[in-house]
Amino acid sequence: MARRARRHVRARLVAPLGLYIHVPFCSAICAYCNFSRGLLDGPLKLRYVEAVTAEIRGAPDRFGWRPGEARADTIFFGGGTPSLLERHEVAAILAACRTAFDVAPGAEITLEANPESAAIPFLEGIRAAGVNRLSVGVQSFRQAELRRLGRIHDVAQARRALAGAREAGFDNVSLDLMMWLPEQTVAQWLESVDEAVGLGPEHLSLYMLELYPNAPLREAMARAHWSLAPDDDAAEMYETAMARLDTAGYRQYEISNVARPGRESRHNMKYWTDGEWIGFGPGAHSTLAGVRWKNVSAPDDYVARVAAGLTLETDRRTLTEEERWQEAVIMGLRLQAGMSVGAIAAQYGVDLDARFGAELQPFREAGLVEREGDRVRLTRRGMLVANEVLRVFI
Numbered sequence: 001m002a003r004r005a006r007r008h009v010r011a012r013l014v015a016p017l018g019l020y021i022h023v024p025f026c027s028a029i030c031a032y033c034n035f036s037r038g039l040l041d042g043p044l045k046l047r048y049v050e051a052v053t054a055e056i057r058g059a060p061d062r063f064g065w066r067p068g069e070a071r072a073d074t075i076f077f078g079g080g081t082p083s084l085l086e087r088h089e090v091a092a093i094l095a096a097c098r099t100a101f102d103v104a105p106g107a108e109i110t111l112e113a114n115p116e117s118a119a120i121p122f123l124e125g126i127r128a129a130g131v132n133r134l135s136v137g138v139q140s141f142r143q144a145e146l147r148r149l150g151r152i153h154d155v156a157q158a159r160r161a162l163a164g165a166r167e168a169g170f171d172n173v174s175l176d177l178m179m180w181l182p183e184q185t186v187a188q189w190l191e192s193v194d195e196a197v198g199l200g201p202e203h204l205s206l207y208m209l210e211l212y213p214n215a216p217l218r219e220a221m222a223r224a225h226w227s228l229a230p231d232d233d234a235a236e237m238y239e240t241a242m243a244r245l246d247t248a249g250y251r252q253y254e255i256s257n258v259a260r261p262g263r264e265s266r267h268n269m270k271y272w273t274d275g276e277w278i279g280f281g282p283g284a285h286s287t288l289a290g291v292r293w294k295n296v297s298a299p300d301d302y303v304a305r306v307a308a309g310l311t312l313e314t315d316r317r318t319l320t321e322e323e324r325w326q327e328a329v330i331m332g333l334r335l336q337a338g339m340s341v342g343a344i345a346a347q348y349g350v351d352l353d354a355r356f357g358a359e360l361q362p363f364r365e366a367g368l369v370e371r372e373g374d375r376v377r378l379t380r381r382g383m384l385v386a387n388e389v390l391r392v393f394i
């Protein structure tokens, strides 16, 4: 039987929250995508916007806060393709956030945009509504690579989106690129990196293509006899790109992310530093006061539940003490600054040296992990094999 939405025990407000808004619509489905998304359905999108604003406005009551009591200092529209929203829809969602939360002056407000839906009037409209950071899903500056990935934008649109962001007044722009694509050589990958650097974004995210088991891209690769470059090339792609970005004045602060000083993603830092955030919209995840939950994923189910006042939560569980420190360690090690052994001991009473020092030693000897004072971190080479190192703590 469907459960009515319940109130949470009043969650203690410790540090400013992050607010995540999931927009589950895309104009086409990319051949590698494993995110929570579906094809754009206009009428459903209208009902989604009503539902997500209602969910946000209902948050204070749900968590036992007064409207405007809980401070939020980051808002992130992710997807899916948030740039498929209309300007006024973005404004309405932000207005709901400002009613329900005390959105800090100077809060970082990011919206993910795809190049094909980032026209200047849209960008100007969302900038006027308060969005101050744009994250553009470029993925590649090579047309053949975009086609192989099933992306619907072209290279010219990607360049125009970056120029348009500047014209609309964005001074904080991030750009996503993907490496280790089918048939991609190291030199071709570096062409995309160089073009990205030439456009001068404040932030870049570099991801390695991951092929999940039933990805349509796998079939397309088999049909066309495309292959991925060897693993050694993946390492070279990563290390060479990071070295070029160092030279260009970017600072790597996380396994996949570099930024100009001070332009790190404040929202994503909450995920990596044991922070708290509330996710709104279908499939959005939340972590608050040691409790984690996920909203139902299907947009029509989500909309119907909001309208009927039914619970949206699935997979709600309180993290155990062990899960909390494990996550703090694993997420902390994603950061270039690494994690503080003393902070983990103080917060969770876990002596990492005593428990894991011996197991980490071979990684230290191999130059994959290093210790500097109280901090342990992955070296750049270690970041390439992060999963192997992190397994020590699980």
Ligand code: SF4
Binding pocket: 025, 026, 028, 029, 030, 033, 034, 035, 037, 079, 080, 081, 114
């Ligand atoms: S645009 Fe992004 S979310 Fe949508 S299908 Fe492509 S990769 Fe997935």
